[in-house]
Amino acid sequence: MAVQTPNGFNLDRSGRRIVIDPLTRIEGHLRVEANLDSDNVIRNAVSSGTMWRGIEVILRGRDPRDAWAFTERICGVCTGTHALTSVRAVENALGIAIPENANSIRNIMQLCLLVHDHLVHFYHLHALDWVDVVSALKADPKSTSALAQSISPWPLSSPGYFKDLQIRLTKFFGSGQLGPFKNGYWGHPAYKLPPEANLMAVAHYLEALDFQKEIVKIQAIYGGKNPHPNWLVGGVPCAINIDGTGAVGAINMERLNIVSSIVDRSIEFVEQVYLPDIAAICSFYKDWLHGGGLSSKSVMSYGDIPENANDCSAKSLKLPRGVILGGNLKEILPIDHGDPEQIQEFVAHSWYKYPSDCCGLHPWDGITEPSFELGPKLKGSKTDIKELDEGGKYSWIKAPRWRGHAVEVGPLARYIIGYAQNKTEFKEPAERLLKGLNLPLTALFSTLGRTAARALECQWAAHQMRYFQDKLVVHIKAGNTATADVSRWKPETWRKEAKGYGFTEAPRGALGHWIKIKDAKIDNYQCVVPTTWNGSPRDPKGNIGAFEASLIGTPMADPQRPLEILRTIHSFDPCLACSTHVMSPEGHEMASVNVR
Amino acid sequence: MATETFYSVIRRQGITRRSFHKFCSLTAASLGLSPLAAVSIANALETKPRVPVIWLHGLECTCCSESFIRSAHPLIKDALLSMISLDYDDTIMAAAGHQAEAILEETRAKYKGRYVLAVEGNPPLNEGGMFCIDGGKPFVEKLRSMAEESMAVIAWGTCASWGCVQAAKPNPTGAAPIDKVITNRPIIKVPGCPPIAEVMSGLVTFMTTFGKLPELDRQGRPSMFYSERIHDKCYRRSHFDAGQFVEEWDDKYARKGYCLYKMGCKGPTTYNACSAIRWNGGVSFPIQSGHGCFGCSEDGFWDKGSFYDRLTTIKQFGIEANADQIGMAAAGVVGLTVAAHAAVTAAKRLTHKRDRAAHKSKPS
Numbered sequence: 029m030a031v032q033t034p035n036g037f038n039l040d041r042s043g044r045r046i047v048i049d050p051l052t053r054i055e056g057h058l059r060v061e062a063n064l065d066s067d068n069v070i071r072n073a074v075s076s077g078t079m080w081r082g083i084e085v086i087l088r089g090r091d092p093r094d095a096w097a098f099t100e101r102i103c104g105v106c107t108g109t110h111a112l113t114s115v116r117a118v119e120n121a122l123g124i125a126i127p128e129n130a131n132s133i134r135n136i137m138q139l140c141l142l143v144h145d146h147l148v149h150f151y152h153l154h155a156l157d158w159v160d161v162v163s164a165l166k167a168d169p170k171s172t173s174a175l176a177q178s179i180s181p182w183p184l185s186s187p188g189y190f191k192d193l194q195i196r197l198t199k200f201f202g203s204g205q206l207g208p209f210k211n212g213y214w215g216h217p218a219y220k221l222p223p224e225a226n227l228m229a230v231a232h233y234l235e236a237l238d239f240q241k242e243i244v245k246i247q248a249i250y251g252g253k254n255p256h257p258n259w260l261v262g263g264v265p266c267a268i269n270i271d272g273t274g275a276v277g278a279i280n281m282e283r284l285n286i287v288s289s290i291v292d293r294s295i296e297f298v299e300q301v302y303l304p305d306i307a308a309i310c311s312f313y314k315d316w317l318h319g320g321g322l323s324s325k326s327v328m329s330y331g332d333i334p335e336n337a338n339d340c341s342a343k344s345l346k347l348p349r350g351v352i353l354g355g356n357l358k359e360i361l362p363i364d365h366g367d368p369e370q371i372q373e374f375v376a377h378s379w380y381k382y383p384s385d386c387c388g389l390h391p392w393d394g395i396t397e398p399s400f401e402l403g404p405k406l407k408g409s410k411t412d413i414k415e416l417d418e419g420g421k422y423s424w425i426k427a428p429r430w431r432g433h434a435v436e437v438g439p440l441a442r443y444i445i446g447y448a449q450n451k452t453e454f455k456e457p458a459e460r461l462l463k464g465l466n467l468p469l470t471a472l473f474s475t476l477g478r479t480a481a482r483a484l485e486c487q488w489a490a491h492q493m494r495y496f497q498d499k500l501v502v503h504i505k506a507g508n509t510a511t512a513d514v515s516r517w518k519p520e521t522w523r524k525e526a527k528g529y530g531f532t533e534a535p536r537g538a539l540g541h542w543i544k545i546k547d548a549k550i551d552n553y554q555c556v557v558p559t560t561w562n563g564s565p566r567d568p569k570g571n572i573g574a575f576e577a578s579l580i581g582t583p584m585a586d587p588q589r590p591l592e593i594l595r596t597i598h599s600f601d602p603c604l605a606c607s608t609h610v611m612s613p614e615g616h617e618m619a620s621v622n623v624r
Numbered sequence: 625m626a627t628e629t630f631y632s633v634i635r636r637q638g639i640t641r642r643s644f645h646k647f648c649s650l651t652a653a654s655l656g657l658s659p660l661a662a663v664s665i666a667n668a669l670e671t672k673p674r675v676p677v678i679w680l681h682g683l684e685c686t687c688c689s690e691s692f693i694r695s696a697h698p699l700i701k702d703a704l705l706s707m708i709s710l711d712y713d714d715t716i717m718a719a720a721g722h723q724a725e726a727i728l729e730e731t732r733a734k735y736k737g738r739y740v741l742a743v744e745g746n747p748p749l750n751e752g753g754m755f756c757i758d759g760g761k762p763f764v765e766k767l768r769s770m771a772e773e774s775m776a777v778i779a780w781g782t783c784a785s786w787g788c789v790q791a792a793k794p795n796p797t798g799a800a801p802i803d804k805v806i807t808n809r810p811i812i813k814v815p816g817c818p819p820i821a822e823v824m825s826g827l828v829t830f831m832t833t834f835g836k837l838p839e840l841d842r843q844g845r846p847s848m849f850y851s852e853r854i855h856d857k858c859y860r861r862s863h864f865d866a867g868q869f870v871e872e873w874d875d876k877y878a879r880k881g882y883c884l885y886k887m888g889c890k891g892p893t894t895y896n897a898c899s900a901i902r903w904n905g906g907v908s909f910p911i912q913s914g915h916g917c918f919g920c921s922e923d924g925f926w927d928k929g930s931f932y933d934r935l936t937t938i939k940q941f942g943i944e945a946n947a948d949q950i951g952m953a954a955a956g957v958v959g960l961t962v963a964a965h966a967a968v969t970a971a972k973r974l975t976h977k978r979d980r981a982a983h984k985s986k987p988s
């Protein structure tokens with residue numbers, strides 16, 4: 029029964045199949061099925077995106093200047109990054125150059141998202157895979173305090189502080205109403221932290237919940253609110269007024285000071301809480317190095333955070349850009365978003381129809397027509413799925429490939445590429461962390477590596493916010509206060525037909541939007557998003573995507589409580605609302621509304 | 625295991641027994657009940673566990689959950705640990721798969737008629753509902769089943785309230801607001817894309833504190849947060865009244881904070897608390913950061929033309945009248961076309977009309 033995929037994984041679906049649906053603590057709806065051999069080792073993995081919203085279909089015929097607001101609603105978690113990608117795509121199509129200040133402000137907003145998202149992901153979506161909350165009740169608060177103080181100068185670390193928290197938790201659990209902690213896998217043998225480390229981590233879970241609401245105020249200052257701040261084709265909507273009257277309607281000294289203070293506090297929180305926690309938690313899980321999947325083979329990053337406005341070349345981008353194939357760290361391949369041979373999407377195993385299931389389509393020429401069909405080996409029925417048939421169509425996610433290769437995207441991909449490019453700012457922190465844990469470089473290619481790369485990147489992003497905030501102030505000081513270019517605001521100034529693309533590095537990885545404009549309206553729009561890359565189903569050649577690859581070979585301690593699967597899938601920070609979208613250039617009427 | 629009562633929760637938060645009884649007496653008095661009722665209220669609260677909340681996600685982007693966790697007062701940490709019992713929310717819950725599904729079954733059975741169902745997003749109805757699959761089945765089934773035994777349903781955000789972006793034309797999935805599929809339970813609509821954090825937590829704490837549902841307007845929204853337009857409390861309103869407008873992005877008027885009406889601001893037709901409560905702990909709101917309101921809490925706002933199209937008709941009425949009253953009044957009385965170049969004059973005329981309209985709509 030075993031088959032080898034072209035990208036080098038052995039799949040065997042003969043064993044017992046387990047199903048996890050809903051896979052929780054992610055954005056959106058995801059189902060994972062896995063076959064286990066007699067030793068409870070995962071031998072086959074199937075991941076399925078189980079929702080579709082059709083935003084690209086909805087975009088057709090609309091004003092390109094509005095597209096950012098629609099695409100921003102693809103995701104309220106990585107909020108803003110689709111909007112940024114969208115305004116870049118429209119500006120690319122229409123030949124609009126944004127002012128330097130707009131570039132700085134956009135970078136600050138995007139970096140703010142990276143910091144916020146990584147922090148919330150780790151503490152609130154991922155930490156419970158490593159932290160046993162119930163075990164925290166058994167901790168000695170004095171020892172917890174000693175542990176906390178030994179790893180960080182963070183002031184909230186007294187024995188009394190941890191004692192109070194423990195009393196509150198004890199009452200909470202004693203109430204019998206466990207809220208979000210109900211039915212967790214507490215006491216699972218794969219939990220390795222001592223009670224003291226668990227108590228410290230729970231304290232930081234709650235502190236991070238408080239602090240995350242502060243970080244996003246940066247987006248609120250420049251974009252009016254969070255989630256879903258406002259963006260603008262041609263620049264940013266917030267004007268700058270440092271000296272004049274009426275400055276209450278613009279970015280003034282008071283506004284700049286709020287941002288500055290939050291940046292400082294973010295750096296402090298990340299360096300005194302998040303990073304020490306990661307190092308501490310990793311030290312207890314050093315031998316749990318499963319989940320590498322595609323990361324040691326093929327990774328991709330588009331790059332982001334342009335140093336100079338309107339320059340998206342690899343040289344100007346502060347996040348790494350390029351592709352590594354077959355684990356060859358010596359060669360970084362260049363990416364061209366406009367080359368129809370490079371980025372293509374396939375639907376052989378996705379619930380869409382193409383003229384031919386064998387061929388891929390570049391996003392500018394993509395077709396999407398939903399087609400909900402299930403394979404012949406399905407167990408259950410069309411509206412009550414017990415087991416999917418991965419031999420047929422099985423996901424609302426398409427399968428994007430770079431020159432035919434499945435690649436992993438995300439913070440780990442960025443760090444691997446930055447490392448391979450010898451970029452000090454990525455290489456040194458990674459080496460420092462590995463050295464502290466006494467682990468080899470290869471340990472990076474794992475679930476833990478993915479989790480650690482996110483923390484390192486969070487620190488990097490917090491410092492880059494400081495850099496661009498200072499740069500903004502320097503520009504203002506030099507008398508440069510422009511924030512928008514309106515020369516091509518009016519549709520009369522546009523070419524009859526235009527096409528463009530925009531890209532960013534979302535917290536979860538490489539994000540691209542492609543747009544075609546005709547007669548001042550959107551003719552075609554498509555987004556290929558990070559979770560589409562990572563969570564893709566198989567392609568026509570049988571290559572598996574990053575989620576599926578990462579699960580192969582993982583031993584499970586208790587298949588009834590699939591903690592190991594959650595651990596690895598969460599390390600990607602899946603975003604299913606992002607990944608399940610389509611476009612329909614022909615404007616098919618999909619179906620009529622049938623209210624049941 | 626013993627369940628924690630409302631009383632023990634507030635005692636733990638430092639409220640004395642004496643204050644608690646005072647609160648019960650006041651509640652009784654404000655409800656027009658006899659002093660004896662205070663005793664039964666106290667008794668009810670002392671023996672009542674935290675309200676279980678089941679939070680379901682349909683087609684959505686999770687911005688409502690993200691907004692909810694930004695609540696500054698109460699801190700979301702305290703809401704989660706002390707005020708409600710958020711037993712199911714697939715975005716943050718520890719359990720997954722069948723352990724998660726088991727919670728739904730248990731809640732339905734154990735807390736029949738006593739749990740709140742919060743819904744973020746909406747069900748697609750095309751393709752047998754399979755545009756949103758949850759546990760192998762159409763999401764709409766889970767929604768219906770959990771609504772059946774709930775005390776009340778909260779429709780978080782514009783998706784659940786009106787349909788939002790996935791229901792914008794041509795609505796390929798057949799996404800429907802939840803009141804199209806749940807017709808036998810009270811539904812509280814809390815629109816906004818997303819709603820303001822403090823509006824969300826304000827609603828939750830209102831219900832747990834006062835033990836009743838809030839007063840709703842005819843569209844099903846809590847009147848306390850949705851009875852006024854953005855325009856009514858906008859700090860740039862004086863510029864509108866004075867005819868001072870931003871003419872293009874980043875012009876000298878934008879830097880002075882003039883009114884964004886000509887840039888397409890939908891503040892005059894949008895009912896929400898953004899200009900009063902503001903966002904992210906009151907730090908800003910869209911208009912304050914230079915972009916017009918695009919009306920994200922209004923039904924069908926995605927399909928009302930470009931966000932940058934100037935409103936040509938402003939139903940100009942004031943804070944004394946709400947959307948329902950206006951809806952009931954003849955459109956001719958309150959509706960008026962505002963020619964953009966004559967906005968100042970128009971505003972003056974409208975102010976005059978508004979007084980008349982408000983007067984007319986007051987109950988006699």
